[in-house]
Amino acid sequence: MIPHVETLIVGAGLSGLHLAMQLHSSGHSFQLVESRQRAGGRILTDEQSEVDLGPAWFWPAHTNMSKLVQHLSLQVFAQFTQGDGIFQTASGLQRIPQSLTEPSYRVVGGMGKLVDRICQTIPVKSLQIGAALTHVEHQDDQVKATFYSEKQGNFCLLCNKLVLAIPPRIVAKHIKFSPALSTNIVEQWRSVPTWMAGHAKAVLYFDKAHWRTSGFSGFAFSQTGPLAEIHDACTENCAALFGFFGLSADQRRQLSKDELDNLISKQIVSLFGHRPTQIRIHDWAKEEFTSTALDHSSASLHPQYGSHSTSVWDGRVLLCSSECATHHGGYLEGALVSSNQAYRLLIQ
Ligand SMILES: Cc1cc2nc3c(=O)[nH]c(=O)nc-3n(C[C@H](O)[C@H](O)[C@H](O)COP(=O)(O)OP(=O)(O)OC[C@H]3O[C@@H](n4cnc5c(N)ncnc54)[C@H](O)[C@@H]3O)c2cc1C
Known part of the structure; x- marks a missing residue:
């Protein structure tokens, strides 16, 4: 039966x-x-580092999220935004005030705790x-x-x-x-x-948060890539940045992990002066229960x-x-x- x-x-x-x-x-x-x-x-x-490979933030207007994290007795903290950001173009780097980004909140231990x-x-x-x-x-x-x-x-x-x-x-x-x-x-x-289904996140680990001590927030916006948008992703367990790729899912697929790592390391050194000790990439476009071929070239506008x-x-x-x-x-x-x-x- x-x-x-x-x-x-x-x-x-x-x-x-x-x-x-x-x-x-x-x-x-x-x-x-x-x-x-x-x-x-x-x-x-990521269980060990507690860095989010999917969503990391919610915003003040997200009242149901605020209520839920409170109801579940989860601790939250504000996204680190102290210091300057960087705007990267083909002609070089420009320091920008971090206040250009909207305030957002992260969950202690990562969104997986939710x-x-x-x-x-x-x-x-x-x-x-x-x-x-x-x-x-x-x-x-x-x-x-x-x-x-x-x-x-x-x-x-x-x-x-x-x-x-x-x-x-x-x-x-x-x-x-x-x-x-x-x-x-x-x-x-x-x-x-499906929102973000064609995207991938790269998490970059460091021995310490060098950018913070140099007066940078870790935020960078890049027109050259391979990462288009980078943010501080430090947790209680690690010093880290994360970045969203500017490369499309199809472009990423044509590169090996080593090739992607090398491109990312080069970009990060040019932005913040230090190589990551480890890079983890989570590509959502490869996940059959999230992404379809239609999402691989989807526009990034909401x-x-x-x-x-x-x-x-x-x-x-x-x-x-x-x-x-x-x-x-x-x-x-x-x-x-x-x-x-x-x-x-x-x-x-
Ligand atoms: C890289 C990335 C970054 C993001 N950043 C943010 C952020 O910072 N803030 C924010 O608010 N949002 C962000 N988002 C969006 C956020 O993750 C989603 O809005 C939210 O998680 C969607 O939840 P959902 O339950 O609607 O869908 P999903 O999380 O997609 O859940 C659908 C579930 O259905 C399952 N499923 C699919 N097909 C089947 C089947 N045939 N049989 C059984 N089960 C099936 C899937 O495995 C999955 O578990 C981000 C997303 C990504 C990918």
């Missing part, structure tokens, strides 16, 4: 986890299933990792979801409500619907860029989110991810806005 759950949430990124936390605390039953071998989705922190704490609020057995949803079928008054996991092969769950806490473009790419959804809906979902359809089969299937949020879409805050929307629809 196929197991039945009231609400099935698929995707244990921030939106799916937050929805699970809310359902559990209000006494509603659910099951949460995640394709990766870990919870967190785009949230990922994931750990949320996971502690829900029953262990209600989260299954390592199982990817492949097929969704509308059957009378319920939905049958088929998953594939390496351990179990194909298995199914039945539910009254299915919440896809997955970016719309990933839903359109990986999940088959029976009966098929209209081309219009699938095209809408495919056209929604898209307008929240205008596509987020409900099919008379509300039996809901979409819920940061890209579905009516405001702050793409950000961590958007993931919370979206899970709040889904929660209200589920309990009404």
